[in-house]
Amino acid sequence: MSTEPSALAMVPFVSVDHMMKIVHGTGLQTFLTELAAYIEEDFRRWELFDKTPRIASHSAEGVIELMPTSDGEVYGFKYVNGHPKNTKQGLQTVTAFGLLADVSNGYPVLLSEMTILTALRTAATSALVGRYLAPKGSTTMAIIGNGAQSEFQAHAFKAICGIERVRLYDIDPAATEKCARNLQGSGLAVETFRSPEEAVEGAQIITTATADKQYATILTDNMIGSGVHINAVGGDCPGKTELHRDILLRSDIFVEFPPQTRVEGEIQQLDPEHGVTELWQVMTGAAAGRRDAGQITLFDSVGFAIEDFSALRYIRSKLEPGSNCIELDMLADPDDPRDLFGMLMRAG
Amino acid sequence: MSTEPSALAMVPFVSVDHMMKIVHGTGLQTFLTELAAYIEEDFRRWELFDKTPRIASHSAEGVIELMPTSDGEVYGFKYVNGHPKNTKQGLQTVTAFGLLADVSNGYPVLLSEMTILTALRTAATSALVGRYLAPKGSTTMAIIGNGAQSEFQAHAFKAICGIERVRLYDIDPAATEKCARNLQGSGLAVETFRSPEEAVEGAQIITTATADKQYATILTDNMIGSGVHINAVGGDCPGKTELHRDILLRSDIFVEFPPQTRVEGEIQQLDPEHGVTELWQVMTGAAAGRRDAGQITLFDSVGFAIEDFSALRYIRSKLEPGSNCIELDMLADPDDPRDLFGMLMRAG
Known part of the structure; x- marks a missing residue:
């Protein structure tokens, strides 16, 4: 009846700082070459992906988009904005983050910054x-x-x-x-x-x-x-x-x-x-x-979403827990899965 | 030319543990009553929201969905899965997390667990x-x-x-x-x-x-x-x-x-x-x-997505940095917004 999060509750998170560590640890040119190989692999199995145009929310200032896809085993999506006027205010035109999840149970398995990763995958x-x-x-x-x-x-x-x-x-x-x-x-x-x-x-x-x-x-x-x-x-x-x-x-x-x-x-x-x-x-x-x-x-x-999916797959292959990612307590995972309420009450 | 993340790069994150702290700090019955008031407020201004049916990715085992909406000033979305067979494997049927972002510049302003929060908002x-x-x-x-x-x-x-x-x-x-x-x-x-x-x-x-x-x-x-x-x-x-x-x-x-x-x-x-x-x-x-x-x-x-939006708005109103949320280094925010590459290289 512990209120400590279980291992299943934790999702590896790659921050901006971690992403930069991964790029430098790999070497920029090697990173780009390996990343391109992941993208090429997914282009070659293009037909098996769930494909949908991105879901865009437009405003006068810009756009916020969600880009989901799945290869049937892994699901991924990216959040990305595009605000051309941001630059004048000292902000990035594009910021992004992304997620991978296990299709078989829906549990997220990776959350990552994607502002830098999108620049690299593009x-x-x-x-x-x-x-x-x-x-x-x-x-x-x-x-x-x-x-x-x-x-x-x-x-x-x-x-x-x-x-x-x-x-x-x-x-x-x-x-x-x-x-x-x-x-x-x-x-x-x-x-x-x-x-x-x-x-x-x-x-x-x-x-x-x-x-x-x-x-x-x-x-x-x-x-x-x-x-x-x-x-x-x-x-x-x-x-x-x-x-x-x-x-x-x-x-x-x-x-x-x-x-x-x-x-x-x-x-x-x-x-x-x-x-x-x-x-x-x-x-x-x-x-x-x-x-x-x-x-x-x-x-x-x-x-396209599949390129982001490839990039997240690549980053997942590079994870070294404790070194280039942290574990986020992002999922509620009670001992008894029907007892979410009991977990909440025991934390009180 | 610091490589330290700027304040703009940081996104408040409410973990499962934080969410439980917020619920208990508020009191469950008060939390539910206040949350219902936020939801009612948004139902009453329903017409101004961007509404789209959720974007679902179905598989044999379940579904993974993205539920976005916007009131023109704030954008929100929820990631949620539904896997009925999870219970038998000791997993939650539904897990979720969500995000709010500023429509004017696309920058995320809140990332939160929503497994517990979805149960509460439902x-x-x-x-x-x-x-x-x-x-x-x-x-x-x-x-x-x-x-x-x-x-x-x-x-x-x-x-x-x-x-x-x-x-x-x-x-x-x-x-x-x-x-x-x-x-x-x-x-x-x-x-x-x-x-x-x-x-x-x-x-x-x-x-x-x-x-x-x-x-x-x-x-x-x-x-x-x-x-x-x-x-x-x-x-x-x-x-x-x-x-x-x-x-x-x-x-x-x-x-x-x-x-x-x-x-x-x-x-x-x-x-x-x-x-x-x-x-x-x-x-x-x-x-x-x-x-x-x-x-x-x-x-x-x-x-519906607007209920999640209301719930995230409510949680945002409860944030006490350092106490019930942490700051995630989630956005790359270089000093010069066009110099993402320079920021990456200086971290090397």
Whole structure:
């Protein structure tokens, strides 16, 4: 009749500090590479997942979303917000946390910060997709938008695609300076530019990662030469796009989950019937990726729940109780499961 | 350039142990009464809430659900599972936790255990509804199903409706004994019975709170005399009901949120067009509650996100940092919001 929580009541929690410890303990490049392998594994078994578009609660200032999925054995979801104006108030545009639970009994098994983990999984997914779609032997990536996601993209494309050089541009030169400074010592050659036209010159891969909550035209048609791979990361909610429509019409478009991307991605600018290729099919070999050197490929990235699921699975594999997580007394677990009330009263 | 988390990064967390402290610090009956007032307040401003049926992930063993809502200023959601077979393995049928966040910036402001809190809010909602629908001067309640929810129901109806006597029945006599034992000293007169027919005799209020995941007939038509109020708590997912259909046809049926109750409640047995009354309209005075002494009223309770929102709001009002909650380092909050990567690197 103890009132001490039982082991079943405890859920491992990975704080922001723990997450940083896990990244540094693993090494950033190794972390991104291993994480990409988890994501790829889940893309390859895509069909067995419970898939639903994210559940969004929109307001004038931004959006709060829940992104659930399940592989039948493990259930996961992420809470994530997107508030573009937060930056001006010294807050993060995006914060997130996530959870895994055991499908067989519904008990949570991991709670984790996901602000940092989302940045890592977004970059790992981009680079994983880049490995399938970017021109063979790509060495140079332009990054348009040098905010919170930019350095993660640079490191992931270095680790996973062998990128050697990044060309940076942001409408705010201070963001570009921050990004360049953070990439010192990364092993990447970094160049900064004062216009997007200069930044994309000679790049085989163009990453856009801007955060405006509006229709914007970060890339215009004349900036996109044949054969490039575009990694469009920033447009990820209704009314928010980065690319001129003409670019989309010249590109072969690859997406995570069409019902979600049609609403949130660059392709919200296109007819709902416009053909797109699902990435899981490229990764299983059921659909072609890049077919020739002249083709423009476009990853219309919006971020899907399965990628977060993969990231949480990966973090779970890294847990070292007492070192990189704490146990939270989060579940009431009375000795007699029908006696929740008795447990409460005995604590009195 | 500190790597210490900022105040913005911290989210108050109410553990199971903290929740029990809050309940005992407040007093159970006062807690239930205050909680019911929060729920009533939100029912009265029902129209301004973002409402969506819960997002359920079903498996052979049970269900995992997310229940989000927002009043435009505060966003909340609950994670909850329902696994009827858990009891046999010594686990809770239902575990839950929840979160509140600031709509204006998306930052979480409270994370709380909700296994205990859900039990309390379910009972508080039942009793609040009972105050509107039960016969005037009701003194006696039958409780069919004496599992984890039963004592909470008894206490809530005592605190909020002035019930003096409970009549208990469960298919498992050990559950009834447990419930009776837990209600010793509650101020309620407690009687136990070996059949549901005996238990409901003379009761003005009949609460059903069984947990089978199947169509069951806990109450048959001949057991229900005129004028009673039925508080049907247990049937709360597709394929799970407790009442014979004939009872529904004789009752005036009151529900929380029709699109959800049509799928999950007792009324899944009825034509989708069958008339029901929304409780918020009763509480605002827009619709009638009980009209006469002979009427059978039925609260087809399934539990709605707004009740959890109210419960979390109430808990937030009770927070005493350092005493009944801890601060979790859950949000990455770098000095420069665009410099998430820099924060990560400085921690290395």
